[in-house]
Amino acid sequence: MNLTLKIWRQKGANDKGKMVDYQISDVSPDMSFLEMLDVLNTQLIEKGDEPVAFDHDCREGICGSCSLYINGEAHGPDRLVTTCQLHMRKFKDGDTIYIEPWRAKAFPVIKDLIVDRSSFDRIQHAGGFISVNTSGNTQDANSIPIEKANADAAFDAATCIGCGACVASCKNSSAMLFVSAKVSQFALLPQGQVEATDRVMNMVNQMDAEGFGNCTNTGACEVECPKGISLENIARMNREYLKASFKG
């Protein structure tokens, strides 16, 4: 396949960036999208140019590093995949592909296609945990049975990889799907009840302080989420938050 790539290039956080065109040939349909970029980068290095910087690590869809906005969609046109799991067989010979970084005030660009997602970490610092001493002395794991349906729902929420596709694809750059996934995981488990009030208040306050937009329920996040995190989690977080507000 021969392709035209339009890629966002930006030297550093404080530099102005622009879209730059690249031609690439001999792309195999079996390549992953990032392997296609590897080929481009090898060509750029051999020509003496700077390679395109992008975040990536595990390349099997679980670490949440990769974060490309491809042809107007987070992680590209395929569903339930991250960019590293997107394969070139989803494109056609002669296609033009736009590749941009996540765009959000709370995700400033570091270089080219790499953004700073530490705002997600700070939200987790605010309350994404159960305060249990980690040096042992906990009760037996089977002392509290948990209804399978709740355990499964908590697991589904917990599969969030923190990639930020929800923010990137939301027209408001809202982080509610991400935050609600963590809030939901703990809200569905008995272990999470003790700190439920503080957790949701603190996490939502931090989310607001980071400059994410508000949710208007367009549902774009759910569609683009590589892990299929459900909008039900946002509804649950809304409930948890309102409950906490009226309690506090």
Added chain:
Amino acid sequence: MSGILNSSIGRKFAMALSALFLMVFILQHFAINILSVFSPEAFNEASHFMGTFWAVQYLLQPVLILGVIFHFVMGFVLEIKNNNARKVSYAKNNGSANSTWMSRNMIWSGGFILVFIVIHMIDFWVHEMNVKYVAGDMTGLIDPTDPNSGFRYYEELVVKFEPIWRVALYCVGFVFLSLHLLHGFGSAFQSIGANNKYTKALKGVSKVYSIGIPAGFIFIALFHHFTGTH
């Protein structure tokens, strides 16, 4: 509880509550208006009651006005804030791949509805206020000096829908209302945290309401335009 309106979820919740309130109001408004098709008398009775009963006039009416203003102001404030959350926009964005046009354009449908409401208020409400509270005529009669002249409401309605331009304008207004509701109805429930096994059923209700009610209003306007005799 303090400062709930300063938080994202609090605002969302407030938007949803005002929306639910307005949807109840629209339903009520529709219920009275549709009477005009079947029974001008019943329509007149209902209109007179709504226009003169103290609780409606001095309690519900101000609440409604505040609700409308709140919903619009908050809508615009949130839109501005949300736009600020993304400073650089995408060179290519394929929104239709993951969301409906309605959900992404609430601000536009809402904006047109606002224009419509202003015109609608000038048409009916300003006139009502003038008659009742400026001229001091609380009788609701065509001729306040003649108790047998009958209520004026149906008359006024039919007159308003004579010019085709107004009927067209109303139809466009209701189309936007429908688009707004097609997203807003379900969205309001999601915002207040109701997403459960009833959500699927609710989607059906949402479709019926969001298309049925505006279509009904359009029907009323067309009905009076074509059957009105003057």
Added chain:
Amino acid sequence: MALDSKIPQGPLADKWTNHKNNINLVNPANKRLIDVIVVGTGLAGGSAAATLAELGYNVKAFCFQDSPRRAHSIAAQGGINAAKNYQGDGDSTYRLFYDTVKGGDYRSREANVYRLAEVSANIIDQCVAQGVPFARDYGGLLDNRSFGGVLVSRTFYAKGQTGQQLLLGAYSAMNRQIGRGKIKMYNRHEMLDIVVVDGKARGIIARNLVTGEIERHSAHAVVLGTGGYGNVFFLSTNAMGSNVTAAWKAHKRGAYFANPCYTQIHPTCIPVSGDHQSKLTLMSESLRNDGRIWVPKHKKDVEAIRNKTLKPTDLKEEDRDYYLERRYPAFGNLVPRDVASRAAKERCDAGFGVNATGEAVYLDFASAIQRYGKEQAHVKGLNENDAALVKKLGQEVVKNKYGNLFQMYEKIVDENPYETPMMIYPAVHYTMGGIWVDYNLQTTVPGLYAIGEANFSDHGANRLGASALMQGLADGYFVLPYTIGDYLADDIRTGPISTETKEFEEAENKVREDINHLINNKGTKPVDYFHKKLGKIMWNKCGMARNEKDLKSAIEEISQLRAEFWKDVRVPGDANEFNEELAKAGRVADFLELGELFAKDALVREESAGGHFREEYQTAEGEAKRRKEFQFVSAWEYKGEPKDAVLHKEDLVYENIEVKERSYK
């Protein structure tokens, strides 16, 4: 220096308890005066950082990723072992200990493994308390599955994402401490050297990967939880960024490197599809619970399958060779990984590989789908003879158990594994070797500790499935935080360590020199060129089967490649900016040294054990042949060039377990 493993006296079962009772402690007020650096935030590093902070130490944690949550432990799929015996199938601490030592082909340290088995149960308690959503049964209790090399069900799991859930648990524990200010987190930082002051590890030199700044960080002790070095093979199931740099720099500063040749080649990975490939994807071992491995019995069928004139589903049962079930009737498809991998290689080498490259075997779920389908039909009172219905019900069960793995396979290979068998082939996965540590997890450099995959101690020559997560968390949550106190108790009056010393300066200058060399080299070939070339040498000559001739030539070739690298590598861009090529170049430079030591270690070890298979040493049936005279740990001391490394031996003593032939027949 003689190696002292510091194994406590007394009976095996009491060693850990006695040891904890006898070591020095640091009182809570004094812990506030002590700084600890933790490098790496995977299961081992993340859990250690959290617990050390919980105990009161000031922790500085470093990771090269943009968040600790992205460490590669996240990709572990199948599960975590623990001797809970919830299934009542005869499991016990001793049995877990026994299985692990036997699985490791009698090349691990008894006392360490026993301690691991002992604390394993506590890990599950801990994780559940943290809100880790393990799989549960309908009664609301925790569910278990089986893994290779054992006869009980002791593996706890969260679908095919157990590593993710455990890591997020450790990450949440870290977040709590970061929120409290007890952990200072340095994301996107890469450790580039250890600073040793007066013989003790007192800090690190790190590069800020965003700004390129070289930073000095001091502490009273340094903990490395930096994972394994499988990426020396270029293609592996490791993440792109996984590297040996931290461990290798520690080695160069005096930490002995143990058993580098013990590499786990995982039997069930998606086969290589072409030269463009950047990494390999694992299909969890848990799939072998239900998947049957086979190749055709006859060459003509192999040809037909390769030509696509025959569909594997159309091949009759009697024409299939379920070679694991044939060779190992007792364990069948659930033999340990080293055995399963070698058996796959044996079949493919004999010409029975089922894809175009001849390097793939089938992992087939058809009979499991049938079995589960019938069971479900029976439970639901439906017609058990309705083939379509049975298939549908069976597929649902399989989807529930392995859905995410099947989806992953389909996305990569573009074939539906519910309808046609998966194709798999072994790939480099885990490295049992690593930095040598004593019972306290301290390296040969006082104050320098190594935990998780970065150390060598618990898995011997082969790791059993679902034991890596167990070891990482055991080291981090429950072992290191105790044992490090014994060392730090002497540091309560030391006060803050200054970074303005000649040792820090020397280390920083060395780091800067290397970086400047790489940036200014302006050669002709990109870093990946060298990495891929190294990988090919490693895979062909130090891979699943090794021999003296190949190993000797590998040593030569790697040494030449290293010289070529330093002469001809091209690193674009600048040192003072985000520069991934520069980071990669530094990592590959270290792989090029480690690779040579790896081959040397494999050459010296004239026996076959676990992941290390020497063609010269095999039984008549082609199984690994251990030799009594190699019952020791090879710990290598750095002396300049890898070829000059000096071998130190730690003899392995088995007092509680009989060293036997390792049979899974």
